[in-house]
Amino acid sequence: MKLSDMPKQKFKLKHHINLFIVLGLFLIFLTFELTSGLRQSVRDLLVQIAYSAILAVSLNIVVGLLGELSLGHAGFMCVGAYIGGLIGNALWSSVPHIAALIAAMIGGGCAAAIAGLLIGIPTLRLKGDYLAITTLAFGEIVRNIFKNQAVFGKALGLSTSYYGKNLFIIAWIALFFTVLFAQNLQKSKHGRAIQAIRDSEISAKAMGVDVTYYKLVAFVLAAFFAGVAGALYAHNVTPVRDTFFKFDKSIEILVMVVLGGMGNLTGSLIAAFALTFVNVKLDVWLSGDLASIKKIVYAAILIIVVIWNNAPALRSIREKYSLMRWWTDMRERMPKPQKEEAEPPTTANWDKIPTKIPMDSIISTDISVREEEDPNASERKPEVK
């Protein structure tokens, strides 16, 4: 069958829910901005949400789709922020600001992707915890190297050009494209190959999937988008300091992916939105040492959610009170629209052919046949006695 002969997939809202979430929220805020103007704090929050979501969605490619734990995602963001900031600075006065920002985003993304390639080629043959600690090591190495370069301002940080109040528009467009890419990747041939590696590396290899190649692809793509997020960050906050990209930042991104449900794009998005919002709000309310309350609350939520979702002992309670089940119950209770009688099928109806044989009859015949076939069965018994 040719590709053109295949029936076209019907457009369904639930297949594109991620894009609608992003687009919907973006349009709502854009309308507010155009009609009455948003407050600066809201714009800032929107930029932070956008780059957090880009980070979460990109990490989801490695952790959710490929199934390898990466603890150094902030390292790629760091590369993107420093390189993107440098590119932005170089172009700031010569070209329009938006062109400089886009160049910075692409340049930062590419630099991060190259970093991903460099670290990925030697280390991706490692597995599990060993790969995780290597990515952690990578994040720390990157931070340490950038901190000690005079070009990047050493410990004082790289002073970058602040894009201005409309950064959130660019950031959300970047988020839209990231989500679009991640969603299409998940459904494509390449995405399926990556998910096959997650489910079983050996089976994937046996099916002809080039494991090393696809691992590298997932790693480099995730690094690219992290670099883009870094470049966005560099044009929102100045100076860019290495302390922002500490190990804690990588963990924060990982928490978003895990809380959203690994491999679930919508979950990652929602978790990124919610956690960034809560983080920023708590930062405003709690100052000084009271900021530790944020850490405690954050930690408590994390522990409770993970135990609730994963504890083997809680499985029965979980199934009884799960949100999904509540949702399906609600849908079942709602009156369904009466469907019209389906047209009688013109081709053969396979349901009518009696392929179902009662299970009991199969089992009983099987046993009886075996007993009849084995003539020595009755003779052996006395010997055992």
Added chain:
Amino acid sequence: MSFISTIINGLSLGGIYALIALGYTMVYGIAKMLNFAHGDIIMVGAYAIVSFISLTGHPLLGIVAACVICTLLGMGVEESAYRPLRGASPLAVLITAIGVSYMLQGLAQLFYGSAPIPVNIASFGAVEIFGAQVQVSSLLTLGLCIIIMVVLTLFIKFTKVGRAMLAVSEDRAAAQLMGIDTNGIILLTFAIGSCLAAFASTFYLMQIPSASPDLGSMPGIKAFTAAVIGGIGSIPGAMIGGIMLGVIEKFSLSIDVLSPYTTSVEFLLLILILLIRPTGILGKVKREKV
């Protein structure tokens, strides 16, 4: 800094790393989980020492109190946060451990503030060895670390409980069938690991005499690196890895060109060793079967 003092300082720092790495590696070997909160148990130990010294004025009492508090804390964390997740996916346990680590840091900051608190356990001065000035506390740390490691190795090799720990680390299900109380053994492992962390915090405060909420995170990560270098799950491996890392850190710090890049040097060492031996120096190579 001369060669001899560098190497002795490196060995004593390596001893501290080795003590922390032992906690990581024992828990990994027996419970098959990465206990990310281990570094923060060191921090709790440091604060326990600080408060008991200011309360009673006696350093030794502070150290004993730190051991007791850390041991109880380690067991409490195991019971409340990790035990419910036994049998769940390793990533879930890892995230919980990260949560516990955040929680401990947050609590420390809430009670003690984020500013570092200076603490003076004991000052011994310095002695001269082969013409080099060496801090007595470094020598003391080195000596005590070696004693603790020898005692631990003997405990695991020759006592019944120690051999039960080895059995659990080899095959938990089989150990359970042989009548070993696996949950009890895991709890004991956490207790020993946390007690070692309390010793490590004592030695750490001797070298850097101030306590802060993020005191444990960097030594924790470095000790974890050391455990992986040595082969995670292997006790002699953790000792070798820890001492290697400590010596390399001190040497790298003593060379002018390298000293800003010390962290990079250490982590590059990790990556290089994992490239040559993907399971660390003494790690067991596991063959994957279909």
